[in-house]
Amino acid sequence: MDKPTVTPDAWAHLAAATPARIALGRAGDSLPAAEVLRFALAHAQARDAVHTPFDAIGLVEQLAALDLAPVAVHSAAPDRATYLNRPDLGRLLDPAGRQALAALPTTSPDLAIIIADGLSATAVHRQALPLLTAFLPWVRQEGRRLAPVVVASQARVALGDAVGQALGARAVAVLIGERPGLSAPDSLGVYLTLNPAPGRLDAERNCLSNIRDGGLSHDLAAFKLAWLLRQALRRQVTGVALKDESDRLLVDGSSPMLLAD
């Protein structure tokens, strides 16, 4: 009766190549008990990440320290439960948010940056500032005019259309927490949209996803965003008509050095 009941996989050495759950072995044809429970724990943690409150106030303070003139707004979804069931409300500003943006001076900026909680405030807490810090040198190098950075709670991607329009921006970049996965509850996405206005289609946006440790790095994401913005403004298009070919400029898989300021 001491025969082993779990058959290990002979390719366990390949597991280091990917965060995917490979070489798990099997009990008969089924998952071993330890993996079933490891998966259940990860699912529980991801479920909890969806409901972690967004620290918008803390983020505004950090952005203010970077002289980014942050403005906090809230979508028309008052709470998490409403947000999850009513994506339409997550795309609209609440009245206070509309007023806050209308009160700003009009400067016709090149780019409005929105930092939105989306489905993972955890992702925003961990990735938004490092990404922004990596991106700002590109903004300076290329002489882009930025709108005040907007911090949006209970927000969907398309909230950026309303915000970008209110700010009169030529393009909007929405930095948003992606739906949490089991291995990655803290993955950030960026959506770039030219001429933002309510009613823009998803096919009119370019997306950078999986920005996190172990995914797309902050430096590379910043480089790609700068490349996409440059192309978008030059060719007057975002979305499926604008393919990301920034890799042609990479040196040994890394973004080229910024020119000296």
Added chain:
Amino acid sequence: MIGPAVNPCEGDVGLVGRAPYRIALGARTWTFADLKDLMAKATPPRSGDRLAGIAAQSAEENVAAKMCLADLPLKTFLTEALVPYEEDEVTRLILDRHDAAAFAPVSHLTVGGFRDYLLSDQATTDALAALAPGLTPEMAAAVSKIMRNQDLILAARKCTVVTRFRNTIGLPGTLAVRLQPNHPADDPAGVAASILDGLLYGCGDAVIGLNPVSDSLSVLADLARLIDGVIQRFAIPTQACILTHVTTSIELMNRGVPLDLVFQSVAGTQAANQGFGVSLALLREGMEAAQALKRGTVGDHVMYFETGQGSALSAGAHHGVDQQTLEARAYAVAREFRPLLVNTVVGFIGPEYLYDGKQIIRAGLEDHFCGKLLGLPLGCDVCYTNHAEADQDDMDTLLTLLATAGVSYVMGVPGADDVMLNYQSTSFHDALYVRRLLGLKRAPEFEAWLAALGITGADGRPLPQPPSQPLLRGWR
């Protein structure tokens, strides 16, 4: 027991042939403004239809609408379009392509009569195959709304749809698996490791299909060459796909990159497809480009489509039509291009469209039934996201039900955890479970390849692998 007095559902035929539809149940008369209102009110409860503001307001209204719908002549759908013909190329496709001769055997039936026909011995596998071109997606959706889960399973199981590229998918008694080797940074070694894991667990006959993070042409070209290289080197009777936008696939083919299948997400209205950046003309261009490469060995089905309830509403392009009917209309789009593979990604879109495990399970069975009835090789990404009220137990239930219904293929994701798309699907182990439970085989060419390499034994179950296994030696 005396039931309520049920009158046949009556539509007032006005000057423009429009309703309202009415049904009296006891003292109460229920009224439905038009056909799409009747369909929306009759559909099983769904958060997306509530979000759209078109769902039944009470449980009784839901059943009243089902009863009214059951009395509706099936041919009504040929004269009353839910999405205007003039505005929508999907409606035009559906009505212009309708085969009246194929429809003739059921043209006299009501929706309720059609449900009984589907479950009767008259509806044989051959009869249903011949009927498919005569059915519109709205007819399939309507009858599904008055069918219970067991009806959806039994009727779908009668439908056989066989497609071919480098192997044969959809034969009775088989279940194929898409090997989905996604990696959060498109790392070639990471993708390759997941492919190896899947192959050694006996998965990958439907397709080795990668969702890339990047839409960079050079990255995608390298990934396409990687997967094609594995298939060629080990002479695997399967096909590869990079799940990127159709325009990107066309561009890759123009640059001489080896692509087997062209992928695209599609939806059930022209406006929703515009949201995806596609049109029927563009899909045709993609299909013709892939067919011209002549890379298939046993067939020329080159298209791979994904769909999912809620995509049209998500794009603000639903025309007030319920999400399940629009999903069936997406199958009319797919049908036009003779796909090798079509699958609903049933729980991917989130709880605002399918709230919990119960809604996801029901939707998966509806989608599979409607797709098969319309003549498509329907598979299912049995899945959920972490903001939905669902878990792996719900996936076990839906996988088991769909396998009994004869689903063409399911997903194989390492450990069921997609580390790139951040959702949970079915695993290589899940596929082994359901094969063993129900005795399901793989595509025969792939099954033979696995056995020849000693990956599986005579019973189709995986064998412990020695270091001399050619795949393992090749991967070092």
